[in-house]
Amino acid sequence: MKKQFAFLVLTSIALSSFAQVKPLAPRNQAAAQTAPAVSRQADNPNAAIFKFVTTNHDFGNVPEGPAAIFEYEFTNVGHEPLVIADVQKSCGCTTPDWTKEPILPGKKGKIIASFDTKGRVGNFNKTITVVSNAQQSNFQLSFSGIVIAAPPTTLENGSLNEIKVGNTPH
Helix, strand or coil, rough: CCCHHHHHHHHHHHHHHHCCCCCCCCCCCHHHHHCCCCCCCCCCCCCEEEEEECEEEEEEECCCCCCEEEEEEEECCCCCEEEEEEEEECCCCEEEEECCCCCCCCCCEEEEECCCCCCEEEEEEEEEEEEEEECCCCEEEEEEEEEEECCCEHHHHHHHCCECCCCCCC
């Protein structure tokens, strides 16, 4: 019961930051001087802050078939719990997953990107967009690489599952 109550309190705090209105950026300096001041997460000195080990990953050459998976690790270096509301993929070949519970200040979390390489031979550059209550509420993580075609399956010895790689004597 105490855990449920603590989770509800942390979630309420995190979600209250999403309810704040974010103004559009003024087009010129004169407009900036006359624009009304509106509270934003970016202006909150206590807001949650992502500190990633890396925000871009290069897989290099990956074989066609198995999924290419990378974990973006981060620490909440802000002063409030960090809540990831959503991680949006740029295409259907990418599957994101992330730490679902609030990440307390000083604690670590992760965002996982899984790229389906089947039938996607060649270069790839993909992004996932993280939506959260952090000072920078929306930002992108990216990954890239080259999918190398899988060798053709041979019917040697009646096996459909055997894959021959390189030059092998018959």
